[in-house]
Amino acid sequence: MTTSQQRDNAQSPADSDTFGRSGARRWWVLVVMCLAMLVLQMDAMVLNVALPTLATDLGADDGQLQLILTAYMVPFAGLLLLAGSLSDRFGRRRLLIIGLVVFGVASGFAAWAGNPEVLIATRFGMGVGGALMMPSTMSILIVSFPDETERRKAMSAFAVMSVLGLVGGPLVGGFLLQHFWWGSVFLLNVPLVVLALIAAATLLTESTGPARRFDPLGAALSMVWTATLIWAIVELPDGLTPPVLIALIVAGVSLAVFVVWEWRSRHPMVPIGLFGNRDFSGSCFSILLVMFAYGGFLLVLTQYLQSVQGRTPTAAALALLPVVIAMIVMQPIATAIGQRTGQKPLLLAGLLLLAAAFVLLALCDEDTGWWQLAGILALFGVGGGVAQPAAMTILTGAIPHEHAGVGSALNDTMLQTGSAFGVAVLGSILAGGYSGRLGEAPGPARESLAGALQYAAVRRDSALAQTARDAFVGSMQLTLAVSAAVVVLGAALAAALVRRRQLTPAAG
Template identity: 50%
Template sequence: MSEVAAVVRHPKRWLILVVLMLATLVLVVDNMALNVAIPPLTEDLGATAQEIQWIIASYILVFAGLLLTSGSLGDRFGRRKLMIIGLVVFGLASLAAAFSKNPEQLIAARTLMGVGGALVMPSTLSILITVFEEDERRKAMSAWGAVSMVGLIGGPVAGGAIIAHFWWGAVFLINVPIAAIAIAAALVWMPESKAPAGKPDVLGAILSVIGMVSLTWAITEMPKGLDRASTLAAFGVAIVALTSFVIWQVKNPNAMVPMNLFRKRNFAGGSLALTLVQIGNGGLLLVLTQYVQFVMGYTPTEAGLAFIPLAIAALVFNGVGAALGAKVGNRVLTFVGLLTIAGAFIYLANAGEGFWPLALAMGLIGAGSGVAMPAAIGSLMGEIPPEKAGVGSALNDTIQQAGAALGVAILGSLLTAGYTDAMPESAPEQAKASIGDAFGVAAQTGDTGLIATAREAFVTAQGTTFLISAGMVVAAAILAVIVLRDKKKQPGDETPQQDPELVTAA
C-alpha cells in the first residue's frame, strides 16, 4: 500500500466541512442581501451615494485589515476558537445593523461585522486544508466554494422577499440563525487545531493592521480625488507600514507571514491572478443591482431572482471543475474559466436590455467562476505548510480582499464619472451624481423625462465599466497560463481507494 493510501483520515471530516460551509454561508448571505437592500435603505436612511459606498466598504476595510492578524491568532490559539468568537461577533453586529437609525450607526455595525468576518474566514479554509488529505481536498474545496453560490441564490432571494414584506433592516436578521447553527455545530463536531506555540509577532500584527486599513481607506477615498490630502496621507501611511511589514517579516525569525511563499510560482502567480479577477469583478454586483432595479425596474425580490442563472451555472461547473481537475490540471482550468468570465463581461457591455441577455451573461460568469476559482485557489493553497495554514489562508484572503476593495473603488468611480459625463448639461446637478439621486429628483419634481435620461446615461457608463472589467480578467488569464504549474505525480503516488464516507458525502 502506498504512503498516501496509508494516511489515517479524520473520521468527522465531512461533518466538519458542513460547519465550515455554514460559517462561510453567513458571510456570503449578508453581502448579497445588503446589495438588494441598497435602494430601500438609501430612501429610508436618507443616505448619500458616498455613505452607501462606506456602508459597503466599511466591512471590507476592517475585514481586509484584520485578516492576517486573525489568521496568525488562529494558528497560535486555535482555529475553531477564533471561528466561534468571530461568529458570535458577526451575529451580534448583525442585530445592531438591523435596527440602525441612521447611516452612521449602520456603518459602525458593518465595521463590527467586518471584525467578526475577519475572525471567521481564515479559520474556515485553514481548517479545511488541515483536515482533508490532498486527494480529497479538491472535492472538499469545491464543496466549500459552492456555498458561495448558495449564498448568491439564498441571499438576494430571501433578502428581496423580506424587503417586500418587512423593512430593509430585516435582511441582517438572516445572519443570526445561520451563525447560531454554525456555532452549535462547531462545538459538537469540530476538534481544535493549532500550530506549535511560538513567539508572537506583535510588531508584525500592528504593521499589517495599520498598513491594510490605511490602504483600504485610501482606495475607498479614491473616488473623491487622488489629489486630496487625506487620500495621499492614507496612501503614504500604507506604503510605509506595508514596506516596514515586509522588511520585518524577512528579518524576523518568528515572522507572522512566511514570505518564502511568494518565491513559489503557484502561490505568487495564483494570488496575483485572483487579485486581478477581484478588481475586475469588484463592480459587478454594485453595477448590476442598480441596473436591474433602476433601469429594468425590478422589485427587490425580482432583483434577487435575476442572479439565479449565475448561481446555478457556478454550482454545476464547480462540480465539473472538481471532476476535471485531476485530469486536466489547475492551470488549464484557471485559464479557460477566466476567459469565459472575460467574454461574459464583453457581452454584457454590448448586450441589449432585457432578462435573457442578462441571464446568458450571468450564466457565463457563473460557469467561468465555477471552473476557474477552485482551481486557482487549490493551486496556491497547495503551497502552504500545515503549521501556517491559518496565516497562509489569511494572506490569500487579504490579497483578494484588497483587490475587491480596489475594484469597487476604481470601477465604482469609473461608473459614476461615466454616468455624470453621459448626463446632459441641462440636467439638475443633483441628478448627475448617481442614478439613485436622479430618481429622487424625478420623484420630487415629477419629471419623468429625467428618469429616461438617467437610465440611458447609466447604461452607457455601465458598458465602459464592463469592458475595463473584461480587460482585468483577460490579464489574469494570461498571467495564470504563464505562471501556474501543475505538480507532476511522482512514481509510486497512487490515489487511495474510494472511501465509503466520501461517496456518501458526495
C-alpha cells in the same frame, strides 16, 4: 498518502489526526465551513438592500450610510492577517468559534440599534468577528482535505456557497424588509450563527501550527497598512482628498516596512517566502484580478437590471440564478476533467470563459432579452465554477499546513483589496463615463442614473430618462470591457507563473 503530504503532516503534529481526514467526518467539516461562509456573504448582500430603509427609518444621512459600510470593512481587512496568525498559534477551531460569537452578538445588538451611531459601532464589532472567522474557514479546509482531488470538491462547494450568499442575500433581504422591520436583516444572522456554532462545537476538533514566537511589530504593521489601504480605497471615488492621500502614504510606508521586517525576522508573523512559490503567487494574483473585475460586475449589473431594464430588486436577484445553477452543474464535470489534466488548464480555461462573458455582457443594452442575458450569466457561472475552485485548489496546495491560518488570511487580504479596488476604480470609470455622456443635462441627473430617473419622473421628461439610460449603457460597456481585459491579464499571469502538474491518485 504522498511523500509531500507526509512531510506536511510531520511539520504540523497537531494536524495529524485532525478532523477525521478518512471517512465522512471531513465532509461534515465542509458543511460547517460553508455555513460560516454563508453567514458572511448573506450579511454583506442583505445590508446593501437595506441601506435605503436605514436612511428613512434611522434618519441616516449619506455620510452615516457610508460609515455603516466602512465600519465593517476596515476592521475586517485590518485584522485578517493577525487573525490568521492567531489561529495557527492558538487553534483554528477556537478562533472560528470566537469569531462566530462576536459576529452573532454584534448582529443581535445591530438589530435593535436606535440610531446610526449605535449601528456603526455594532458593524465594527461584526467586522472584528468576521475577521476572526474568515482565515479559520479556509485553513481548516486546508488541513482537512490534503488530497488534491477531494480538496477540489471542497473548494467547489465553498465557491458555490459564496455565490449562493451573494444571490440569496438580496432575495432574503427584500423579503424581510417587505414583511418586517429593518433590524430583521441583522437578526437573520443570529440563527445562522447559532447553527454554525453548534456544528463547530460538535464536529470540529482543534488544530494548530507549530509553536512560534509572537511577532508584535508585524501584527501592528499588518493592521496599519491593511486598514488604511482599504479605507483609502473606499473613500477614493469621492476624490483624492488630503485624508485619503495621507492614508495612502501611511499604507504604502507601513506595507514597505512590514515586508522588510517580515523578510528579515527570525519569527515572522507572515511567511513572505510564500510568494516565492509560483503556484501560490500565480493563483493569488489571478484571483486578485478576478475579484477586481467582479467588483465592477456587481456594481454594474444591479443598476443595469433595475434602472435600465426596469426589474424590481427581487426580480434582479432572481436574474442571477443562472450563475449559481451553472456553477453547481459544472462542479462534477470540472472535477472529473481536473483529475485528467490537473488544475492549471482548468484555471486558464475558466478565466478565458469569464473574460468572454464580460465581453458578451458589454454588448447588452436596454432591449437585451431575458434568455440572452440568462445565457451570458450562465457563462459567468461556468467560468467561475471552473476557475475559482481550480485557483483555490492550487493556492491551498501551496500553503504549508503549519502556516494554514496566516496563508489563508494573506489570500483573504488580497481578495478584499482586489474587490475594493475594483469597486473604486471601475466605479469611477462607470460614473465618469456616465456623466460625460450626459452632456448638458441638469446637475441632479449627472450624479447617478437613479437620480436622473427620479428627476425625469418628477418633471415627466421621458427624453431625459432615455438619455440617462443610454449614457449608462455606454459607460457600462466601457467598464465591462476593462473588466474583461483585467481577467485576461489574470489568465496571462496564471499561465506564466503556475506550474502544470498532474494530480496524485485520490485518497481512499
